Amino acid sequence: MASLKNLLEWLLEWVTILLMIALTCIVVISVVARLLGESFSWYDEVAAIGLAWVTYYGAALAALKRRHIGFDSVLLALPQRARMAVAIIGELIILAFFTLLAWAGMEVLEVLEGDTLVSLDWVPIQLTQSVIPIGAALFIICQIVSMPDYLRSVRDGVSLEHPELHEEAS
Numbered sequence: 001m002a003s004l005k006n007l008l009e010w011l012l013e014w015v016t017i018l019l020m021i022a023l024t025c026i027v028v029i030s031v032v033a034r035l036l037g038e039s040f041s042w043y044d045e046v047a048a049i050g051l052a053w054v055t056y057y058g059a060a061l062a063a064l065k066r067r068h069i070g071f072d073s074v075l076l077a078l079p080q081r082a083r084m085a086v087a088i089i090g091e092l093i094i095l096a097f098f099t100l101l102a103w104a105g106m107e108v109l110e111v112l113e114g115d116t117l118v119s120l121d122w123v124p125i126q127l128t129q130s131v132i133p134i135g136a137a138l139f140i141i142c143q144i145v146s147m148p149d150y151l152r153s154v155r156d157g158v159s160l161e162h163p164e165l166h167e168e169a170s
Contacts, residue, residue, distance in 0.1 A: 001145065012061040013061060016058050019050060019057060026050060041119045042117070042120050045117055073159070088151070091151075095140060098136045101132065105129070105133030113126060
């Protein structure tokens with residue numbers, strides 16, 4: 001499981017980095033072009049889509065590293081049995097939400113069949129919006145892959161947000 005987590009982390013880091021570089025290049029090139037009197041008709045649409053892609057892939061990476069906003073201090077204040085129950089319920093809610101998001105994303109792709117971007121009529125909207133079900137599926141995978149470490153830390157009363165607090169208390 002550790003090798004899968006490492007591979008997934010490496011892959012998501014590189015995809016996110018490449019998407020951020022591409023988005024930065026698009027924005028910089030478009031700004032320079034606008035300063036030179038040329039304006040790209042596709043800039044806004046492509047930049048918005050790029051930002052969505054960075055967001056979905058970055059969110060999956062954050063899920064893998066367990067770096068989303070959380071309330072470890074509230075969870076860890078509970079007795080161990082209650083803490084484990086609350087953690088498991090929370091995980092199930094997250095998985096249910098992203099399963100629903102993946103399903104809804106697939107439904108959206110069916111509705112968008114045959115549509116293209118307004119400014120780039122050769123780019124299918126299904127391609128650009130595929131990030132919704134793909135990102136949701138990646139989030140689910142990352143959540144499941146990182147779950148054993150997370151539940152172990154909850155059981156042991158260790159904060160994933162601030163592991164140094166556990167070390168000082170020991």
